[in-house]
Amino acid sequence: MKAVNFTPRFWVALGLVLFTLLLGLVGPLVVHTDPNAVVGGLYDAPSAQQWLGTDNEGQSVLANLVYGTRTSLIVGLLAGTIATTIGLVIGLVAGFQGGWLDDALMGMTNVALAIPSIVVVILLSIALPSRGSFTLALVIGVTGWPWTARAVRAQATSVRTREHIDVARLSGARWGSILAWDVLPYLLSYVVMAFVLQVAGAILTEAALSMLGLGPSGSVSLGVMLYWALAWGSIRTGAWWAFMPPTLMLTLIAFSLLLLQSSLDEVFNPRLRRGRAARRKKVVGVTEPAVGAPVPIPIESGEDSDVEVGRGVETSSGTHTRGGNG
């Protein structure tokens, strides 16, 4: 892995992501205030005791922010894992197997893609008898997989024709083992990026749902905080501390994850590299990465795979718009 040069962008992105993770996971341990405890009145301004003031129920905004960040991250990670797993399995099987199974799976995926997933998410969350953060993550996860499946399938199709697959077949490897050991590793870089995007998308979808009043009941999330801030006219009364912190936090999470994804893109795909890292390569005269490194596969496979990388990024951005606009 020495060949991989992490760009400064990557380190900045990683730092931001780690910061939000730390805030969400360690924050609740540091901030001792119970997010449900009444510590003041309706929209008390920030003070020495309450750094971010109180919300419409007289609860600490700071405590709600760290607990809300945690809920949002948990929902995001869980939904991202579910969506990526479903998409990966369907895409791998369809792309590698081909034939009628491919047609069937992709037909299903295309149908799923055609239905606006925010509508499905809203209907599902209304229909469910209870809305915990886990059910919410499940709902977001099972509606977010189609574009991952499509992209993974495209990549798997190109890997299928490689010689080493034939070698594996000749040596008697089973179907499952070929998928897991000979196909999947070539897609891992892409899957990691897709996962990051899924997480960011899921967090924004959760916020969108919560702002519609369909958030997790019984727990606080960033979207729930925004929902109450809007419902209680915090903008009219000038209680900026009620809506700014969750807005900034959501922006930070989404921004850092997207930044991480795009810098990972540069790490995995040298063609996209800019700045010093790219210039140095030119000076040294390295034209293309050497054969054998599994990571920069998309480059080696030429024209075709370039399109596929493009598509992956494109569709993922599409998912984002969904979350962001909600």
Add this chain to the structure above:
Amino acid sequence: MNDMSDHDLASPEDSAARTWGSSWETSRRRFLSISGLALGGAAIGLGAAGCGTAKTGNDNKGGQAQGRAGAAGETLFVAGFQWGPPTNFNPVGPSPAWPAGGGQSQLIYETLVRFNMVDGSLQPGLGTELKENDGGKSFTVALQEGTKWSDGKDLTADDVVFTFEIAKDASLSYSNVWEYLETVSATDPRTVEFKVKTKPFNPLPVKNAIAGTYIIPKHIWEEFATAKTLAKQANTKPVGSGPFLLDKYDQTQVVLKRDDNYWGKSVFGTPAMKSVVHPIFKSNSDGDLKLESGEIDASQQFTAQIWKMWEDKKKPVGTWLKEKPYYLPGNIPLLQINQTVKGLDNPKVRQAIAYAIDTPNIASTAMSDYSEPANASLILPTGYESKFYDEAGVKDKGWTFDKNKAVEILEKELKAKKGSDGIYKLPDGTRLGPWTLITPTGWTDWNTACEIVAKSCQAVGIDVKTEFPQAPNVTSKMQNGDFQLACWSASGVSPASPWSRFRDLLDDRGAAPVGKTTFYNFTRFKHPDVPKLLDDAGAATTDDERKTIYQKLDAIYRQTIPVVPLMYRPLEFYEFNESNWTGFPTEANPYAPPMWQGAGITWLFKIKKVGT
């Protein structure tokens, strides 16, 4: 475009991918950088969005002394009654649009007499006064001089008799008056007599109906009464007797224009405004912003922290009271507890819940300080009901927010054991929860109150969670008993209160069991002594007599606790912005009550254009 045609021969999937890929590749980073901005903007934008196309008066900055210019200056803009496109103006139908609905301003339709919630009196309307004969065995109302419909025909005692008679056969909103009303008759063309039934004898609901029923013209509605289509009429060109006529309406507004041939000019005077406009908003926040800016003159919306409008922003905004609680209490939103749910059927459990609820916090946050913490009584402690209020009883036998006391009841009196999940279990194994607390979505003050109730209960070890379905859903769940806990109110202050409130909450006679629709006693409460006491209260002739009976009922209530008062709420919210119209009544200038319905119409005739 070129790119796409190049690849027309490739598989459709591939060509789509290519065009999308190339168009996004270049703008991806730009997208990343603006996505953050867009999100922040979305949060702020949402608050201001939704103003829609509803027409309001133009904000006239710096022109406070003159008010609005032009036609908008001659218009009174009101808000808070109409939340969807108007479909009908049928005053006897199930959901009429403003102002034909019950409990709204008497702009088109009028009542015989008008209730004043401040002193409990009945002010003249179409009738001069309500005369009580023989201790309430009958009432007579004489019509004012020259009462006329807006189409020029005379409004006579026949119209009044007709209005009440049609409710006998058809099921209209005021039909239940016939449980207590024997006959309505015209003793002469301008006098109506209401005879009260002797069994059950109760003049209160009759009085209530006389003060609350819009009189409708017989010559127009008679044919619908015979065809039995009264409730189905859209009535888009309403003929009423009030000072305004329906001018036009669409999904953004309802516009009324002044009727210069109003019969009551000699009695009530002429309103200063030429028209009254009700813009239709989507949510509280739209109307609140416009009230603050002076584009709405008077509003009936829940507006959080309204004092900031005059204290911080120096706007000419006001409410009835200059200080907390700003409004007069007129209703009690209650935690309604379904008596048929296991665990909640135990009065001691309900008592523990009553102690657990953080009512001071509900008053200060959910009600934005517009309420005192609610007391353990179904009688309002202020206004005209205060003469029945039992201060000593509430103090000795009532409850106040006390977590330790709630835990003590659970552990000592109920011998409940706390499970590993922090939730108590009764000795018979009944777990206290999970119970769902419902109230309609978007009713922000009630939603927040529910959140506080749920958290208060969780804090002592009772498992309660909230759910906010659409309003019609909640209504049908309440009526069918398909709920565990709910935030819902009973009848507000009226000529029949607090009798009507006790009856709504405690009377099991005529109330359907769970699974069938009932219009009162949603909790399916039963107590052997209540029906007799209710009848006695209705038949009582003096306030002292009533007071004793009401206090007995209140004492039974405090032992059985089918509902827990959460806060006090005004009968209607009443707030105004004086940048165009001035002279709204306040506590300092109490010439009219802070109401829209009933006697509230008085202020409409008295407010004046700024600078005149």
